[in-house]
Amino acid sequence: MSPQRIRVLTVDDEPDDRAMVRREAEAQFPKGEVIEAGTRAEFEAALAGPPFGLVVTDLELKWGTGREVLARVRALQPSCPVIMFTDSGDEMTAVELMKAGLDDYVVKSARQLARLRASMKIVVEGARNRVALSARERQLANALEHEKTIVRELHHRVKNNLQTMISLLGLRARARGGELAAELNDLAGRMRALALVQSRIYDTESLQHVDFAGVLSDMAGELARIHGNGHVELALHLEGPLVLDVAQAMPLGLLCYETILNALEHAWPDRQAGRLVVGLRATVPTAELRISDNGVGFLTGNTPTGLGTQITRALALEAAVQVDIQTTPGSGTTVVMRLAQ
Secondary structure, eight states: OOGGGOEEEEEOSOHHHHHHHHHHHHHHOTTOEEEEEOSHHHHHHHHTSSOOSEEEEOSEETTEEHHHHHHHHHHHOTTOOEEEEESSOOHHHHHHHHHTTOOEEEEOSGGGHHHHHHHHHHHHHHHHHHHHHHHHHHHHHHHHHHHHHHHHHHHHHHHHHHHHHHHHHHHHHHHHOHHHHHHHHHHHHHHHHHHHHHHHHHTSSSSSEEEHHHHHHHHHHHHHHHHSTTOEEEEEEEEOOOEEEHHHHHHHHHHHHHHHHHHHHHSOTTOOOEEEEEEEEOOSSEEEEEEEEOSOOOOGGGOOOSHHHHHHHHHHHHHTOEEEEEEETTTEEEEEEEEEO
16 A cells, blocks of 8 residues: 555544644545544444555544554554553553554644654554565565575486486496496495485485484494495494585595495405404594594505595595594504584
């Protein structure tokens, strides 16, 4: 409703006071319509008609109170502003009514008519802005929900596509055999690590963050099952959750995959019984991931420099983690990853 075509209701049992409010309302809203209510029947009949854009009421009425008027208007037309124009009450009354939802409190006096007219303009514009803001908020909420639906569908499709590609790589590896099969299986394993992160993303509401403790648990369990060959005991010490942005979780997931797989493939070359400990401590400000084995270890000067090491360094840089490797020949290796939260 345009403020100029507003419907104004003035509630007062004194005709002269209603006329005074009418004059101010018509001056402020020349194209508006002013309805007077001097009795309860007139008030209820007015509320039964088209909605009002402003209500001006006295506090003490012969047939009720301004509090009742305020409550009735709020119940039927929550967005309609209400002004109390009265010579009754005091500051405590005004504060009480404002807390109850009153828009303004103006002392009834000829000297306060300019104040009343200004209040009419302010509360009507404020109500109009609140309605517009509420409508805009609903539009934004609907747009956000639509966006979430689209993103969730995209995540679902990516998850399915990753699973399809993993399956195809596995089939190809079995068909070709030899070194090519090993390379294809390595590639499928890395894609499986991404799929684990993707699966955890899909299970969350935000679609922008993921609990990495769950990812790490899934990944370590699956790798130990596939590559542990029954001789490696897996222990998980996860003090989570560790909620990460997806952009950080993806490379960190690959980094953990490479580290755990490297331990399973090289720490126990003679297939002797071993123990692999995967730990996470999500403290602030620095979280710590620790992957330890009790395998053969290696001399620090003999750190591998092949493609796997290059991939690990690149992933550590992308994931913004500091990697520290502690190893002793015959006593195993511990890889510590630290990341700021």
